[in-house]
Amino acid sequence: MEDRLQPAFAEVLRRNPGEVEFHQAVREVFESLGPVLRKNPQYAEAAVLERICEPERQIIFRVPWVDDTGRVRINRGFRVEYNSALGPFKGGLRFHPSVYLGIVKFLGFEQIFKNALTGLPIGGGKGGSDFDPRGRSDGEVMRFCQSFMTELYRHIGEYTDVPAGDIGVGAREIGYLFGQYKRITNRYESGVLTGKGLTWGGSLVRKEATGYGSVLFAQSMLGTVGESLDGRRVSISGSGNVAIYAAEKAQQLGGRVVTFSDSSGYVVDEAGVDLSLLKEIKEVERGRVSDYIARRPGARLVKDGSIWDVPTDVALPCATQNELTEADAKQLVANGVRAVAEGANMPSTPEAVALLREAGVLFGPGKAANAGGVATSALEMQQNASRDSWSFGHTEDRLAEIMVSIHDNCLATADEYDVPGDYVVGANVRGFTQVADAMIALGVV
Numbered sequence: 003m004e005d006r007l008q009p010a011f012a013e014v015l016r017r018n019p020g021e022v023e024f025h026q027a028v029r030e031v032f033e034s035l036g037p038v039l040r041k042n043p044q045y046a047e048a049a050v051l052e053r054i055c056e057p058e059r060q061i062i063f064r065v066p067w068v069d070d071t072g073r074v075r076i077n078r079g080f081r082v083e084y085n086s087a088l089g090p091f092k093g094g095l096r097f098h099p100s101v102y103l104g105i106v107k108f109l110g111f112e113q114i115f116k117n118a119l120t121g122l123p124i125g126g127g128k129g130g131s132d133f134d135p136r137g138r139s140d141g142e143v144m145r146f147c148q149s150f151m152t153e154l155y156r157h158i159g160e161y162t163d164v165p166a167g168d169i170g171v172g173a174r175e176i177g178y179l180f181g182q183y184k185r186i187t188n189r190y191e192s193g194v195l196t197g198k199g200l201t202w203g204g205s206l207v208r209k210e211a212t213g214y215g216s217v218l219f220a221q222s223m224l225g226t227v228g229e230s231l232d233g234r235r236v237s238i239s240g241s242g243n244v245a246i247y248a249a250e251k252a253q254q255l256g257g258r259v260v261t262f263s264d265s266s267g268y269v270v271d272e273a274g275v276d277l278s279l280l281k282e283i284k285e286v287e288r289g290r291v292s293d294y295i296a297r298r299p300g301a302r303l304v305k306d307g308s309i310w311d312v313p314t315d316v317a318l319p320c321a322t323q324n325e326l327t328e329a330d331a332k333q334l335v336a337n338g339v340r341a342v343a344e345g346a347n348m349p350s351t352p353e354a355v356a357l358l359r360e361a362g363v364l365f366g367p368g369k370a371a372n373a374g375g376v377a378t379s380a381l382e383m384q385q386n387a388s389r390d391s392w393s394f395g396h397t398e399d400r401l402a403e404i405m406v407s408i409h410d411n412c413l414a415t416a417d418e419y420d421v422p423g424d425y426v427v428g429a430n431v432r433g434f435t436q437v438a439d440a441m442i443a444l445g446v447v
């Protein structure tokens with residue numbers, strides 16, 4: 003990181019002690035920004051860096067609920083409204099026991115730049131809870147969501163802050179959250195949440211969008227060196243929303259998806275993943291990857307070791323932060339990986355990213371590669387605002403156009419800063435300058 007950025011970074015460390023994921027996310031962006039600040043003295047004059055690191059508003063609240071045995075449970079809820087220079091705060095809610103302020107802030111910070119890259123009018127925010135939906139009944143999840151929304155409703159709105167899903171939050175949870183919002187406010191305000199069900203205001207392709215978009219991004223990167231996914235081995239981590247639809251699009255483009263995982267281990271299926279079986283297990287039964295092995299001859303479950311040890315051409319980390327380490331990156335390079343596109347948020351450690359970039363692997367950082375999800379959320383908001391509903395084909399075409407333009411804008415920005423092919427610099431600089439210019443135009447607010 004250049005010297006001129008050090009004081010602002012030191013302030014981030016001082017103000018946000020112990021929030022290591024947040025520090026990591028800020029450092030990663032700052033490391034790209036030296037030349038931008040040299041070229042644009044107005045950013046320093048307006049203290050854009052210092053302002054952009056401080057969320058506009060942070061809400062932390064108690065979420066009391068009653069489990070199926072009658073016991074009172076307490077969780078902590080968060081919403082960090084990070085930056086609204088480009089539009090209403092926009093970003094998902096994560097329900098996972100590891101959630102604390104540092105996770106929500108890292109995700110919210112990334113979201114600012116990701117959302118700017120989409121070219122659509124959305125600011126950045128993130129929220130969630132340390133609630134663990136795993137093993138909870140539908141009734142428990144509903145009561146939790148109702149309690150969560152009973153506080154959250156006063157902070158959100160279609161012009162203010164528009165949450166969506168993330169880890170542990172899918173259409174079921176969005177339904178319970180929307181139902182409670184509607185009940186409290188007595189308004190059918192569809193645009194207040196995205197990722198809604200298709201029969202009540204949701205958009206076609208939103209469920210598929212993050213995974214599809216990540217694969218389209220990988221395809222665009224491969225296209226720059228005259229290659230494609232066709233006939234390639236593809237490794238995917240995770241088996242949730244992003245992983246499943248990354249696998250679907252990779253298969254549609256001729257790739258052979260050979261892995262997926264959850265927190266209990268990873269599966270290798272050399273014949274190519276049976277997606278209808280995986281969807282049945284994960285989306286309908288809410289089962290574990292071991293259920294797949296039991297029903298799929300030839301597939302094997304590996305409980306220790308790393309999914310990135312499996313030789314592959316294209317790696318798509320789609321589970322969680324810091325899941326792809328330096329040792330994993332080394333192994334991927336040794337096995338001849340061509341491209342890595344991050345479906346998850348910050349899944350590669352900084353050391354892994356450095357190693358992949360140095361090795362000349364095509365590397366698509368999350369804020370560019372996984373922006374298709376939030377972009378399609380913005381398309382859902384457009385449909386809600388115009389009381390319209392678009393076809394699958396039209397919406398998917400819009401998503402594809404957006405992913406190509408994100409890819410091309412990252413490359414053009416990398417060229418402008420004399421680092422051709424560097425998608426990390428391209429994404430960080432392009433996202434930052436979009437937001438910084440808007441912040442300056444809006445004055446000191």
Ligand code: NDP
Nearest residue numbers: 168169170212240241242243244264265321322346347375
């Ligand atoms: P899901 O909850 O649908 O799936 C998460 C998957 O990752 C599960 O297979 C889960 O396994 C695994 N996982 C989660 N945490 C861990 C962990 N600590 N260790 C090992 N495995 C873990 O979430 P999504 O698919 O929606 O999200 C995946 C990633 O993509 C996240 O980083 C999210 O922020 C990012 N993302 C999501 C978008 C979206 O639209 N949903 C948009 C852009 C990014 P298990 O069930 O065992 O926990």
Ligand code: 2IT
Nearest residue numbers: 093094166168375376379
């Ligand atoms: O990380 C992300 O971009 C998301 N979880 C999706 C956010 C959204 O508002 O659709």
